[in-house]
Amino acid sequence: MDFDPVVLARIQFAFTITFHIIFPSFTIGLSAWIATLLVVGQRTGDPRYPRLAQFWTKIFAVSFALGVVSGIVLSYQFGTNWSRFSVVVGNVLGPLLGYEVLTAFFLEASFLGIMLFGLGRVPRTLHTASAVIVAIGTAISAFWILSANSWMQTPTGHVMIDGIAHPQDWWAIVFNPSFPYRLAHMLAAAYLTTAFVVLAVGARWILADRHGEEARLMVKMAVGMIAVLAPLQLFIGDQHGLNTLEHQPTKVAAMEAHWERGPADFHIFAWPDQKAETNRFAISIPRAGSMILTHSWDGVVPGLKDVPPEDRPPVPNVFFAFRIMLAIGFAMIFLGLAGAVLWWRGGLFTTGWFLKTVSYTWWFGFVAVIAGWIVAESGRQPWIATGILRTADAASPVPGGSVAATLALFVLVYGVVFSMGIYFINRLLAKGLAGPSGEPPRSGTPLRPQSAAREAGREFLGS
Template sequence: MNLSALDLSRIQFAFTVSFHIIFPALSIGLASFLAVLEGAWLRTGKRHYKDLCVYWSKIFAVGFGMGVVSGVVMAYQFGTNWAGFSSFAGPVTGPLLTYEVMTAFFLEAGFLGIMLFGWDKVGRGAHFGATVMVAVGTLISTFWILASNSWMQTPQGIRIEGGHVVPVDWFKIVFNPSFPFRLAHMAIAAFIVGALVVAAAGAWHLLKGRRDPAVKTMFSMALWLLLLLAPIQALVGDQHGLNTRKYQPAKIAAIEGLWETEKGGTALNLIGFPDMDAEVTRYAIQLPHLGSVILTHSWDGEIRGLKEFPKEDRPDSSIIFWTFRLMAGLGMLMILMVFIGLLLRRGGRLFESKWFQRFVLAMGPTGFVALLAGWVTTEAGRQPWVVYGVLRTADAVSPVTAQAVGVSLMAFVIVYCLVFGTGIYYVLRHLHQGPDSPDAARRLLALPDMDQTGRRPLAAVE
């Protein structure tokens, strides 16, 4: 394929970050879910809340561990593959990532052991406090990571001296123009990812015939959260799009497959096939004026076409045109799902409608798919810049050979498939097993107190 070191470095980083992002997103969503479950147990004393908390904490632990491991690999790549970026932008990105480690990772790591293993070793209040601290830590981590990435999208608060950036105003660096929208969009996406996994697990066990409180509770709670967040995410995404149009107009034009600046109202290309060489979107199905309505909130708003930008500054529309539609289409399916669930709930058929439970089960992985599609849209849409308008991606790559990057890429693919494949297998197996049922608990309590040797059986110890 005659790929360059730049091409292979981009593929390698895209591969590793795609594996990485799914685990923090899951752990962010589950951490807050665990805090809610434990709080409900402390408030009501109902056993199934604690059973659910213990059950989902195991999945959280696997996701957290794999997220940390894959994140370390990404950090090393800044030095091995992107030395130009590290040298140029390190005075900004280095401190931001350091703040994330000092304020979030240490907080999570410090309380994680208590949350996972301290049920019978500390008081209830102390254990709940540890769970809350872990949840808070995941959100603080999200804050700093999104601050760093958002600065790369809309850089400000710096000056350039001697071939690298110099921070001038840290408030402007952190709270750059795209940061509030991207932080809200990512945080909500993480909660949606977690809620979809929980809902799918509940649907699976309902289809298997379980109707115990633990299964019904996790299915119901996940759908309530999705009912709240899915429509809000659409509104946040709309505001994020308006912000992107203002600060990254070429990205918006590429997302829409729009080549010409249309006067008097812009049509929406519902589907089509952008051709970067011919500068046209082939077989486009257009809806008149809808592009203006969505992207400018007016009937005749003007949106700049890709031809207004130099060819070397244009993102690849053939990629992000479809990744954006994949993300948006799945978001609409999520909204449809939760409103159907609301109707079934009001009719008293939520836990008995098998077709709906199959729908929820099928929607389980879509949170991850939409998340990855959104990140591809964001990152590929920033190209050819790694720091938008300031540093080109071609100038950020390390002086390495294509052969060296190709070998490391193959090694990453093999190791990641083995290591993370094993972790994903464990998570799926645990999801299939489900929380302990009341029947299992009754069988456990029916065991004799002493065996023939006079010792208490270990299986009877709760």
């Protein structure tokens, strides 16, 4: 059987990045949540905040470890499956990824141990400061990773010499045209991802009549974050879309399944037929696409037919992924505003339909992030670095059978490792706020100072 090494290498990278992106998008927001709890707890003296911080630190420890493991695999694939990509753009992307290690990863590694093991062993101020620094480190990591990926989307600040990209202006490279919008969009998505997990857990505790004070605190803080950040994310996404229209018009045309240049309808649903260059079963709002993309009823939107078929991305992938992200985004806005209204009216903790609904929305952020990355990465095709290198020309001269074998191995190993990790996280969430005896204490009872990692390890061994 003949295997296409390029297709298999793309599937392998897509598989590993899908697993990987789940955990950084969660830990970026979770580290900020833990730091906020510790800072507020230290300022107010309220024992609920450090109590919750200790609980969520266990979840962070497992998620962070899974994110590191999956991220290491991705870096190796640059050399094994995409060596030509490394040769052509390595002069630019290599330093950017190196800066991420020298700044963010070293910062996280230096203070992560204090955050995980320092409770009761170091001064409380140092423990809180370590959590804040870890949160800053995760945001810095996102800064460099998004800078590198955005340069691949909208490359600037380089010169091509003998087919190799050489850096010329590092400011232009780091702060390339799409980077500020993509960084803001990703950070907001990460914080929303964590907020919905916290909201779901808090709602389930309230419905189960567990940890009443802490559960209500979690729901209030999560609703406050979502009510502000979800509408803001809509604005950020709009600005990001306008930037994409300017610099990557073909991607926008694929997002909207818009074939002919001119005013664009917004397709609520359609089935893009790439061979026939048309949409099947379209349910559309006339001219709404122009209003969204150009803020004008008669705004002209580039079409997919503006470029040859070989320069078009896979339209169905981009089109449907964008609508999944959009649908979840509007659901987030609705639930955030509904929660804010219920809070204002005093019914946030007693409205059954709201608590039951949000208790099942923990997955919102994760699916939206994955859908967003499908839009970003598939929409860039057939370029791996826009205008510089095509994906088909970036692969290593590796036999397809070898890539297929490693892909099968990845599926097996990831299936086992990540299933265990997610199972362990679920066990920690189900256990709740355990006290010294291992039983859920009354709300407000302070925990005995102990390492979150040690407690999590005992729970894992006991499971």
